[in-house]
Amino acid sequence: MQAASAWGTAGAAVSGPNGVVASGEQGATAAWSTIKVPIAIAALRADPAASGDVAAAITASDNAAAERLYATAGADAVDAVLSESGLTVPVNTAKTRPEFSTFGQTALTVNDEAQLADSLACIAGAEQVLQLMGQVDPGQSYGLGTLGALFKGGWGPDTAGMYQVRQFGLVPRGDGSYAPVAFTAFPADGAYDTGQQMLNAMAQRLGEGTEFLPAARCQP
Numbered sequence: 753m754q755a756a757s758a759w760g761t762a763g764a765a766v767s768g769p770n771g772v773v774a775s776g777e778q779g780a781t782a783a784w785s786t787i788k789v790p791i792a793i794a795a796l797r798a799d800p801a802a803s804g805d806v807a808a809a810i811t812a813s814d815n816a817a818a819e820r821l822y823a824t825a826g827a828d829a830v831d832a833v834l835s836e837s838g839l840t841v842p843v844n845t846a847k848t849r850p851e852f853s854t855f856g857q858t859a860l861t862v863n864d865e866a867q868l869a870d871s872l873a874c875i876a877g878a879e880q881v882l883q884l885m886g887q888v889d890p891g892q893s894y895g896l897g898t899l900g901a902l903f904k905g906g907w908g909p910d911t912a913g914m915y916q917v918r919q920f921g922l923v924p925r926g927d928g929s930y931a932p933v934a935f936t937a938f939p940a941d942g943a944y945d946t947g948q949q950m951l952n953a954m955a956q957r958l959g960e961g962t963e964f965l966p967a968a969r970c971q972p
Contacts, residue, residue, distance in 0.1 A: 760940040765862035767870035767932040768966030772863045780859035784906025785813045790833040794825035797877045810884040837871035862934040865920035869932035874970035895951030917947030931965035
């Protein structure tokens with residue numbers, strides 16, 4: 753992670769049999785579009801015909817599609833998905849940033865998202881979403897996407913316009929199994945492009961030893 757730190761602050765977490773191991777930034781911050789994963793699962797449970805919006809929300813991070821999915825599922829159903837992963841954090845329902853969705857402002861740590869990744873394949877209704885996490889648009893396939901991961905990213909500015917860029921997902925270990933990983937980056941210059949470069953650098957370091965990462969408890 754040292755390569756990324758030259759550009760700003762960053763955090764990473766991996767979940768294993770003895771819990772989550774994390775380094776760097778571990779504060780709870782906006783989930784941004786990563787929250788679309790539990791929303792998509794909850795929406796498919798409520799309405800299997802929502803698959804078109806699920807594909808758009810996961811592969812292209814389509815915000816309008818995510819809003820429709822959230823309206824279909826409702827906050828309680830999203831909370832149920834989060835709870836099934838072992839998280840106690842509820843989806844945010846307060847309009848804290850008028851220009852952004854309520855759910856995107858759900859505060860999650862890299863530890864939370866590594867735990868979510870660890871449990872994801874065991875959550876009922878997650879299979880289709882996991883498949884789509886392996887089909888993310890090439891323009892968003894930086895960071896974990898460079899490792900062939902099943903992943904979802906999220907990004908957005910704080911109130912000062914400084915971007916956070918984050919991702920979580922399942923990284924292939926080289927033996928057919930996957931490891932649960934989460935990244936977050938806060939570029940010093942506040943630029944989204946720099947955040948992408950930071951996650952690329954973090955993924956490059958991680959990719960040097962994926963076989964040593966712990967296998968996820970729940971495998972896709």
